[in-house]
Amino acid sequence: MPKFRPNPRSFALRRRVLLALAASLMAVLCASVPAQVTAQNFVIPTGPQPRHTGTATSGSLAQGAVRQASSGVVRQPGAGAATSPTASAPQVRLAAARMQATETATSDPAEDAAPLLDAEELTNEEAITTAIANVKESDIDDDLRERILKILATAQSAYKDRRSDSEKQSSYEKTLSTIGFDTADARRQVEAKEPSPVERPDSRFLSLEQLRQELANQDAVVEAARQKLQAINQEISQRQPRRAALPQLIAEAKQQLADLQSKGDAKPVDDENGDVAEALQAQREAQIAATEQRIKTLENELKAIEAEADLLPLNRTLAERELARATQLQQYWAEAVRQSKEARTRSDLRQYRDSLSETEAEESAILKSEDSWIEILSETERVRRRLTEEEAKAEEITRLLNEKIETIERDLESEGRIRPSLGVELQLLQGRLPDPGSLASEIRRVRTRIDQLRAEKAELQIQTQWNSSSGSSLWSGSIPKSQISETEQRLLDRFIADIDTDIDLHLRTQRQLETQQNNLDELRHLINRHVLWIRNRSPLSMRDFPTAWNSLIRIMHPYTLGQVLTAFWVGMKKQPHLPALLILALLSMIFAGTRLRRRMTALAKKARAWNTTSLVPTLSAILITVALALPVFILLYFIGEAIEKSESSDRLIQAYAQGFKVAAYFILPLELMRQVLRPQGLAIAHFNSDEPSVEQLRKGLRILIDVGLPILLLWTVCQQIGNPQVEGSLGRGLFIAGMFLASVFFWDCFHPKHGIFTTRMQHYPDSWLSRLRMFWFPLIVATPFILCTISLLGYQYAALSLAECGYGTIWLIVIAFVVSGFLWRWLLLQRRRVAYALYKEKRDETDRVNVEGFDIEQEDNLPAAEISAQTTRMMQAIIWLSVIVGLVLVWAPVLPAVEFLNRFELWSVSVNNPDGTVEVRWITLANVVLAIPVVVLTWVIVRNLPGLVEGLLLERLPIDKAARYAITSVGTYALAAFGIFMSCQTLGLRWDSIQWLVAALGVGLGFGLQEIFANFISGIILLFEQPIRVGDIVTLGDTTGVVSRIRIRATTITNWDRQELVVPNKDLVTGRLINWTLTDSTNRVVMNIGIAYGSDTRRACELLKEICDQHENISEDPGPIVTFEGFGDSTLNLVLRCYLSTLDVRLTTIHELHTAINDRFNAEGIEIAFPQRDLHIRSFPPGMTLPAMPPTAGGSETAAS
Template structure:
């Protein structure tokens, strides 16, 4: 490079030395910098001093940590210095030796090119098959080694060519780092004043070692830049020599493979002819001989077939390897162009063409799966052949087994004939095993190479997709660009040049296309039964009127019939498109029109299917209960939109698939813009919150986020196609097309998920109606059974069981359904936008800030990019949705398990929510580079604040966690705290909610449950004791009374037999004999009702037995301080039929 430049300027050779002089000046250290290693510590000194500090007992831990960190830095800098010095010596040595090595390599390359062949590449004609196989295996190994060497040289050349920019940037950073370090005397006087001597020495060593490491790195970079041209020239010659060797080796390999295939085919054909001859000769022999001969013929036929397939596999592998090399070279060239010139419109068009030339990876993956099946079949054949080979080792025993049923007089002759057949089989099996081994190896190698092509093509496609989305692919719309429209229109309307070819292709294909005629028969049948399908859809709504006949199967049937009703026209378009695509003689216009038919058919099917759901009496009308006005608006929007979008889309897709931007580029752009404007109008009519599809959903949940944000999402959805149209007119046609394709796919996804959501809600409604009906029937049967029971007092009221909360169950299920639909939408959107997502990796190039991180044991600055911030937003969004909905899913799954109580489900749900939040925080901090060392000061400050003002809140939070883990209190438990008894309904971070029997909710701080006294009625056992004191009058029979109480307790169905009821005579009261009934209940459910029943039974049975329940007696003391007029009168009772009132007592009013 340098001599060439000097020859162009013979009078001014010093000009060519200016770049190298500038590099040398840039590497000169600043004034005052040390250029020698005077007083630089050695590695042994640093390690010895570090060992002394570790073993010292006089230093505290803080001082040890500080000193060891300084020594660690010094040791690392010394290690870097040694490595930089070694690399600098290597680069300086290459600067001297590389020219000589390059000349020697060039002479070797010229000699290799002059030699037409190498001695080892000569193939003798008398080689045996085994020798050919040995040579081929060695050639394959040599090819693999040379390919690896060539790939390493290509990477080395690319790395070396791209290295100068990074090296110069690093040299600038090194110079700045040297300037920032400053001089050592300034460090001694400023930073280390007043510090211990050990720390001063450690800091000085670290400083000296760091400066020396930076100086050595600068020297290494200088030598690297100076030696770069010589090294590149040497690497290029080595690459050319390796490429020539590889070419010769592959030629030698192909010659061996061709010779091996010829030998295999010849041997297989000879074996097949011998087997056929033996089969003809065995025609009049014993049936056993004919059968075994037929087996040999089958083995020989398989041998010949595998030999032919091996020849095809070799050709296929050569084509795939050529494709792999082409893609690798294109990929490497694209990278070099981008790094050299950046991404321009012209280069963007070239890369776009390269992307369209990438192979169809779906076919490659399908071929890999097919070959995997072939490998499995070949392995099974090998197992059978080896088993047969094992049996043939003892041929006499094998013959005895075969001739066991042969008559004695024929056995000797048959045995002799079979011996010849089995000898032939032995040779055939040996050949088959060899060829099957080669077949399996060849299939595996071919799969490996194909997998490499798929991997490289995917990487290349992602590389192109990442960059093509941001480049202008066409000039902005203008007068010049519109001049091509007349030619494009003529291209579209030319019957002689285009449509006649399509008609001819169809006529030629349809003569033998039985699949097309079968599909056409389906289309005709569906069109003929279209009216019957509409009647069947409306008939599915008849069973919906009655709860007993209603069922989700009617809705599923209606949807299936609707999908069939929408099928004819899209199916016909798809059939025509596939026939045109399958033609081998199709013109470019024919292939473009075929692609347009197949692609537009899918979108049209979605539109027609959704319109079929919205017909009068259809699924949306009778099953989903959408309003009539909404359905009419949807039908009207789909009718005009389908009539507009289908022809425009056909033209747009055909123009795009034509791959001729000169003829059809502007036509494609304008029709694409027309499609976007059509979708804008369609979204306006379909999604209008006041009149469109979501009107009913928004009315059902006016407080939901969908309704609250309707002024945000509706303008965004309507404006998205308009924005894409503006991008296309501005020249970003490829970008607009890719985004628009994903937007259209997202539209179909939303419509499909809407139908799925409504179907699930419909199933929920059917289930709720059936549960309500079943509950009503059970209540009615219970009332009838209760009223028909004999000897039941009319005063006892029937006790109804508690109804399940269907409304609450529906709300929980709705939340679960919405969460499931949401996650399905996320997965669907990920798939829909998968072609566009690689482009957003460009955000990784925009670094917002840096943080120190350790990567593979090396501490370095790690950038936080715009992509990381976007990932954090995604993490926060997903965590928020998961924290709200995933616990509901867990609770729903645990609801099926009877072993988990309601309190346990609540604890698991709450802990799951806490765990999701904690994981989200950890992922966010990790993505943004926030480590513990960076936030520990914040934690310390929070600790101080907690100690002063937030201790109660933290105590309640910790107490809440203890409650969730230890579970002294669970949701649903009945507790008494203070003077309040009620049911625990909610356990939150700060407080727990208790609802008392008056339906009042009391918020109790969680700390009260841990530090205070708590009575939990249902902690470990819900059994509870009922104590009923009974007072009977003096003179009553206490034994009879106790017997009656015992019978009442034993006869009640809710009173437990174990523990048994306990009856006691407690004492003699002032007014009564005190008896006490103590009995146990299984749970607290219905406790008050059971006590009422027991009281009622005691009162009734005591009344029947004549036992008087006592009442208090009181003595009345009258004051004698004043005279009292006391008169006693006996009341006269009037007859029952008398109308006279009884006389009033004297002295009363």
Template sequence: MPLYLSVMLLVLTTLSSLVQAQVNESVPTGNPPAATTSLRDRVTESDLEEAQKTQTLALIGQAEKQTADAKAKSELAKQRAAALETVTQRAEAARQSIRDLKDFKPSVAQNLSLADLEASLATLTESTRAAKQALAASESAMKDTAQRRAVIDAELPKLTASLEERKQQLQNAMASGDATLVGEAIVAELKSSVESLQADIEAIKAEKALLDAEVAASLPQVTRDLKARQVETMEAQLATLQQAVENERVDDATKRLRKAQQMLPELPAVLQPIGQRNEQLAMLIKHLARDIESATDELNERTEELDNLSEQFEQATDRVDKVGLTDAVGAMLRNLKQNLPSIRVNQLRIRQRASKINDANYQLMEMTDRRNQRLGMTIDGLMRDARESTSSDQRESLSEEARELLQEQRTEYLDPAIRAQSEYFNTMVSISTVEDEIIQLVEKASKYINENVLWIRSTRPLYTHPVPSSDEWWFTLPSAWGNVWSRIWADLLERSAAWLVAFMALATLILSRYRLRAEIGHLGEKASQSSFSHFMPTAKAFLWTVATAVPVPLAFGFLGSRFGSVAGNDRTLAALSQACIGLAYAYFPLDFLRQVCRTHGLAESHFGWPAQAIAKIRRPLRLLLWGAVPLAAFAAFLAGGTSGYGNDVLERYVVLAACVILGVFVYRVAHPRRGAPARYLASDPEGWLNRLSYIWYPGLIAIPVSLGALTVIGYHFTSQQIGWRFFQSLGLLFGIGVAVSLTMRWSLVHRRRLRIEQAKALRASLQRQSAEQGETAPSEGPITIPSETAADLQEQMNQSRSLFQTAMASAALVGLWLVWRDVIPALGIFEKWPLWSTTDSITEAIKDDKGNFVTQSREVIDLVTITDVGLAVLIFIVTIAAARNLPGLLEFAVLRRLPLDRSVRYAVTTLVSYAIVMLGLIVAGGTIGLHWNQIQWMATALTFGLAFGLQEMFANFIAGIIILFEQPVRVGDVVEIDGVTGVVSKIRIRATTITDWDRKDYIVPNKEFITGKLLNWTRSDEIVRISVAVGIAYGSDTSMARKLLLESAAEHPDVLSDPPTLATFDGFGDNSLNFTLRVFVSTYEKRFHICNDLHMSIDNKFRDAGIEISFPQRDLHLRSLPNEIRHFFESTSSKNNEATE
């Protein structure tokens, strides 16, 4: 190390030590007093009982410890007294040292090598870091002085009272005259306690006097100033030395490059690669010197930024802790938040630098590998190329020369290049590390500020200071507009091309608005037709709607950007820029909503939104566009041009006017009887939304009212933050709604197109059949598609709706989190108010006396706050929503694409819903402190209790799980149980629903399927057999009848050929020859239709073949009738017989 640097560091260290009080706070250990030692020996040799002896020895040990403490504290009091006498001298010495350091001028000794300079730089860097730590410790000690003084004032009365109490106890013990060993031990312990307390009081009084003297002499402040001066001096010297190192690096690299270039022409051709490599390394060293210089400067900038940010944040937290959440502290926190570095910028820098770091690391490893390569291998490669052009003697001479050159290359070029590359790599890594620390500190500071700033009043209440100050009317002064027009005109001349392009684009959009509106109406009329099946008109209507809504926001956005670029320190232009940009942001979504709700626009003709509700929204939007938005922009203009606490009365009046307009808008649009939801609510008068209208409607109106109230009572910043995020949230939800509506529209027209294609194919098929049969073909008229009712639309989009709704909900949750993430930490204030506490056991690894790690369990107390309860409720709501939607999404997106039947898919989705509910309950319970190890006893007791009290319920639940796994019945199976036949439609936790053929639901407890008997028609195979019984008259052709039965079965399309159809002659009945036709069909659900078709076909074929289907015949014998009636029937019968013959 150079002599000047050593002397400077020695002086600084010496000066720093002069200002510190030489007070040794350690407690010296010494031998115990002879009296207690003698007493201990006597107790040890006595015949006291073991318990009494142990107690007596403990008293003696306590007395020895207190005696040692008394001696140490007495010594400490003497040291503090001695330091008290030198306070003035130390303060003056510190002031003199500060005066001496003012004359220090950084310098660097001449003729130092680069290695010496780099070593000195490393040493001074470490010393500067230590000096900064000492400065931070000194500043912390300054802050602790006042707190320690308050602690001393509180401790002295307590110690004095304890001393008096112990003295009284000592007097009582001595007056008792107890001469036993136990009595002597008690007296010895009390005496040592009195001595320890007296010494402690003397030491604290000495500390109090020392602190008072140091404060009176300003020693803490002077000490801090001296250390700050030392840091400044060392930083100045460090900057000078750094510059010297950088200059020496460049000079050294230039010399090496010149030397390599001069040596290259003198080398033989065989050794030219070595010279060329030297030149490349010298060039690399020169470039690395410049790169290291720029990287070091960047590292210093980032380090300084980190130090400043850390100091500001520490100062902010210290003031909050000491002063509280006052208005001034709130202003400080808002200013700190506004000046926080951008996390995104630092992350971008780290990502961009990562590739440079990787390249530098790769080059470093490559050079290191080349440095470690054996010289013989390199020489052999060079000589191998020169084997044909040189002799062996020449090659030997060249080999020796090559070895010398390679050795020189290592020491003169390769090693410096490796050092430079390593330093460049380390510097780049250090920059990224510092930027990562900045990001972490910014996140920490942002979270801390967001937790507190919204709960602090940002200005005075409006009712205490209702009159705007004169400073708030600054915009009415001619001086405020003096430079505005000249700067705008100068920018117009300088950026004329940009202004011209913007003007032409805006003029084009404005002039084409009427044509675009007409085109939107024309597209809407086409899209509203039930047979329309193209999405392109909807896409065009969306683009034209955006184009009609964008001119005004685009104009103000351009003006705001130009005003901001030329504003400089002109507050009028800065305020105009802020107002124009704010107006553009607020105007576009509202005007876009108005254009969407136009007659025959997107909402009415393409999305199918109710026309009445659209009109209720479109008309009141003018209130916001022409009232609230300009007022909000004017408020932003006033805020941008006014500064100072309380100078926002006029701005707040403007905000209140905007809140009134917003309240009127909400009142008109959301009214349950006259607003947009009126028709929907009237269609479902008993629905929850209608019943709870007295809650949600006043709640919506309360939003603008609450924002205005916050502004009135002084929480203007809070009102702005919450109001802006409400606006962003509504815009986000509206944007997601438009995106979902576009997707649903695309799905609808796609399905319509498929239906039209199917209808075309069907008509073409009918035409071909007609042509083959020689009949007249159908006319080529337009294809008629039935108008789509709500039920048709629901059936068409049922599968897609689940996916779209889930995607919309996910996007909404993510978007709302991004919008409100800076406000959500403010809810952390509720963590300060615990509702109850829970105890949890944790296991941790600690070191024992031997240095080995052992596990240890300990109890920790968790406080459950309002935030935890709110989070648990939110988790529960999300769990219910996820249990309802995620299983359906899983089935639609994944399971239906796998080779799984419907019953397996249903089982998977049901179990997933159970798992979601269970996981959600566990997480929600853990949030409010309900951990398993705490409630397992309750769960066990409840399990046993419920098992006995609700054993039927538990049996059904377990049976439901068994059904899902074993699958004796599945959703869609046709089953018969208790005389009821139907299709299994639902399998729930307690019961299973069977829908019979009359569309009635039959609820069966799950255990009936496990413990009872049931008939499952379709469990193993959905193929079922249908039997059709038919009887023909005696005398009919039985062979022909059987043939016709088989023909009827073969002609039916739903009758399977495998297994084969069977027609049997079963026997001779009383009135008929009995046949049975047995056919197999693919599904049980078609059996009624198939039976009907077979009956009709058999009847037609038998009638055509003359086969009579028999009917019952009976002979009636009359024996007890009067003779007249009996003779009448006999004569009639004989006439009939004659006629027949």
């Protein structure tokens, strides 16, 4: 049914009638008012009124006239000036009549539709709200309604903003009115003399419960003081960026106001009644009013911030004092609670002890734990105070982290990078952050203490359960046993409750420490991401040289060095153990070094012996190498420790202390590497390194240590002084000198013609190392010069950070070299053991005849060379991957490559969270980079697994050879599947997202490649069920041979002609074959022997039986059988049947039996017959006679002519 819409013209007519009646009524009312009306009865707007532009209908003008008449103010149409409030009633009636007449005269039937809105009425938030409700209830077009509502909502939001800014302005004005008095009062309190110390409260007459209540109240006071100080600090940290941003915000607001005021009143389309125009006009007026108010608010805020520049620091000082006093009072109340608890505990234990006999007191568990109980009470209060401090630290670190995150994000959003000043601030902040190692150590200590408390609690709970199960019989004491158990039970419960309190405090402390650790790690990560390439020094110039020279003179002045020696002597006196350690280090360098080097030479000779299969010489050489490298480290470190313990207040002296310590840590890896490379040392004698290359590197390290150590010592002193001028001049010069020395060292050691790789490149001229020498050699030599250039340009922080990562790389190289050399040595010894085992096995067992030459995979242990090659490749791959991972960890602080690669988004995946929500995650280039090592490692493991498993595990297990092959094959498949799974996980290919693809591919491949899949499954069945095994002798059709390998798709059988028959696995599972060695390898040998007629058959059979009995390979059960089976054409046929336990010796045994039979028959005069033939001569050449033929043993021969 169509919706009913009333006629607009009827509404217009009704409206005109109602307006006329209203005007007449107003005229009557005004006539009753006295002629003289004071101005106090009316309120006439004096400010600028909302403007009404555009074409107004006569209805709206009439409404305006009525409104003005009702308020005593008449506004003439188009004049804009209001009449006097004292206008007489006839004037009002005349104006109303004129308005009505004008409306009647100008009424047009085409424009009778009345608008819903009037911009002059929409001057505040309440009017806008009412208008929105009217529009919602109106019957106008839906699209027009939504359009108008959207415009009115914007206007309503603008008025809300205006009201909020007006409230802020009032607050700022109030602040400005009292700022002078507040600042003066705060300064007077700060400048006053220090307040008197906090008096310890009198708690002598308070019970424990009252003391706890006082402590709880004081805890609330401390928390309030801390929150107040935190709020002030947060406000101070936010004031500076806000102060810098306000002028820009004010300028933008003024520009916005100018744009709004200059904006024309364009008539919208599809606006028959003018409602959209009215709404747009109201929106514009609201935005102008809100913008004007915002400008005033921002200006007052700027004035307030400038006025409070002195007040906030003063308030912070007062808040810190308040927090310190509250904390001190809190400690007093906590100490009172502890003392009260301790006194009550001692009193209860003393009373309980008095109620027991001496024997019972000695057996009481709670009395034995008295000292532990008191210690836990004291520890609880210490931990409580520690928890308060850690909570404050955690809050401060969290506030600092959030503040820096907001500042960095604001800089990145506004300028696209962080400001240099902020970068320098972050660099300084990084140096002030707590040491992560000490924080981790503290967390471990707290965890250990929690475990101890839980163990003690468990013991007490066991005692509690024992007391609960005890009877009520009388003890030897004066009170019943049940009462004793009840008293001890009550004390045990209190002890357990105190332990629970201590555990809870420790757990809270642990959480706070872990929160600090996480926030500190995030803050360091944030700093490392943004501050590397921030210039923190001015470029080096000529005016820095005089400063550097003066600083060097001051540091190396004889007076300064004398002060250092004095501090060293004072520290030696304060720490008695230091002289002993230094003397021990010196004696080790002088006397023990010679003996250790001799021992190293002896170990080298032993390691080079061909029959050495033990790792003991190598392990001993490693320990001696470390012992030879430690004395220099100990000497330098404890010199620095002695200077530091002198507690000198001179920063230069303390800088020397840190310099010696840093020098000790710097020289340790270099000296360790030098000792590894010494003659007859680990590298040459144990790791089989090239001797000329080793000697070249060792000489370079010696020069680097001797020259670089003083440079590093002086540079560290410059850094620790804390003077930016010294750091930027002398410190930078020493850094450049050290980088130059490193470049010279790299040139000498890595030169392709006389460096450490020269011999290898000569032996392998086509290797990648040789081909790319023109790339890697200049890069290595130029790296220190690049750091020098960075330092010269003022990026000192970046240069130092990169150099520190380079130092970590040196440590990584030393560790990788030692580990790889040790693994190589271990593999060599392992190969020697395997080779000896193979030699012994070949010596003890007879090889197969005509089978030994087959290449049977895994039939026996792999050859030693193959095991070594496979394992070596795998170990090298693992070491290289470990080095790559180590390099990523070492260089991660300065090269956040993974985060940089996270910016390159490739594709997205949907992940189902445990709560049921679906999260969209992006797969970035970083995921691809992380997947590459997984794929490479999987490939290396799968390729080299047989040799590794054979050499490490399988040869030591009591399993047969076929089982070894099955284990390695199935393990290879499993590792390959696992590697593929991990790679897919890294790339976002999870099972829930690709299972449909796998199902589709499975169906498709199942039909298209069903034979391949059938062979694959059959191969797995062969490995597990083992109907045939590697090394079995099988007959398949007309082919008999040895199973040499079982693969995924097919099995290889090698026949006696060394021909390889590839058989699909499906045929072996579904078809018929003969396995000669499946469950019972016993096989029968049948030998046919023909002897000449006239021989003794009984003696021949006895001889054959004796030969079989004497042979070790012939089975006794079933035993051999000899039979005389017939008369041949020329022989008496004997048959020998014997059984062998294995096929391995079949051909060898047959050969030996034939040889033995021939020898014994010849010795016994038994002739092995050969075929006899009769020759009939039908004709004979003339002149030729036939000699007489002697009779033969094998029979008669007849000649006829």
